[in-house]
Amino acid sequence: MFLSRSNKNTICMVFDAAKSQGIGGDMYNVITPKNATMFMNMPGMKIRKSIALDQFVKYDNSNKVPSKNDLVKTGNIKSILGFACHEYTYKSNEGTMTFWVTKERFPIEGTFIPMLGMKNNQTFGGFVMELNFTTTTDSSSIKVVKINQNKKLVINTKEYKSMGF
Numbered sequence: 001m002f003l004s005r006s007n008k009n010t011i012c013m014v015f016d017a018a019k020s021q022g023i024g025g026d027m028y029n030v031i032t033p034k035n036a037t038m039f040m041n042m043p044g045m046k047i048r049k050s051i052a053l054d055q056f057v058k059y060d061n062s063n064k065v066p067s068k069n070d071l072v073k074t075g076n077i078k079s080i081l082g083f084a085c086h087e088y089t090y091k092s093n094e095g096t097m098t099f100w101v102t103k104e105r106f107p108i109e110g111t112f113i114p115m116l117g118m119k120n121n122q123t124f125g126g127f128v129m130e131l132n133f134t135t136t137t138d139s140s141s142i143k144v145v146k147i148n149q150n151k152k153l154v155i156n157t158k159e160y161k162s163m164g165f
Contacts, residue, residue, distance in 0.1 A: 002153045003108050009033050012153060028155060039160050048160035066090040066097070068123050080129040081147060088124070095135035101126040107149055 002012040015027040025042035037050040076087040078100065085100035103126035118128050130143040 002151070007032075012155075014153070028153075030155070039155055039157070041160075046160045047163040048157065049163050066092075066123075071099070071123070081144065083127075083129060085129050086126075095133060097134075098130075098132040099124065099128050100130040101128050107147060 002014065004010040009032055011031050013029040025040065028039040030037045035050050035052055037048055039048045071088045071090055074087045074089055078085055080100060083102040083104050083106065085102045088099045088101060090097045101124045106127040108127065118124065132141045133139065
């Protein structure tokens with residue numbers, strides 16, 4: 001995942017499924033608060049498709065995040081990548097959510113990261129380093145495992161032909 005230095009409300013998820021399947025190419029999803037645009041750079045073609053964010057819900061946990069008043073700070077603290085993270089939980093009839101949040105000065109200023117349940121720091125006031133969600137039928141976990149502030153990604157959008165799916 002790449003976070004924009006110039007726009008804290010833009011993220012880019014990079015997928016290498018095509019490479020791992022031996023097809024070659026790259027796929028990027030650029031996500032903003034309004035839409036998600038998929039850029040597919042496959043051998044012999046470059047195509048893009050934009051959709052409204054509400055249609056791109058697979059990686060968006062933000063609609064499941066409770067309000068700030070519904071979160072319980074447990075008092076538990078653990079270190080993730082050297083950052084002290086405080087545990088917050090939320091329990092409902094649907095299941096349990098656990099968030100590990102650092103309020104330390106963090107090298108990433110992004111506050112719109114839907115897959116971590118973050119929408120402009122309205123709920124946490126810090127950076128979510130880990131999110132766990134469990135229901136009676138499903139569970140998921142997302143965790144920040146590495147930070148590289150020097151890696152750069154440039155997508156020349158003019159090179160991609162707009163396609164409808």
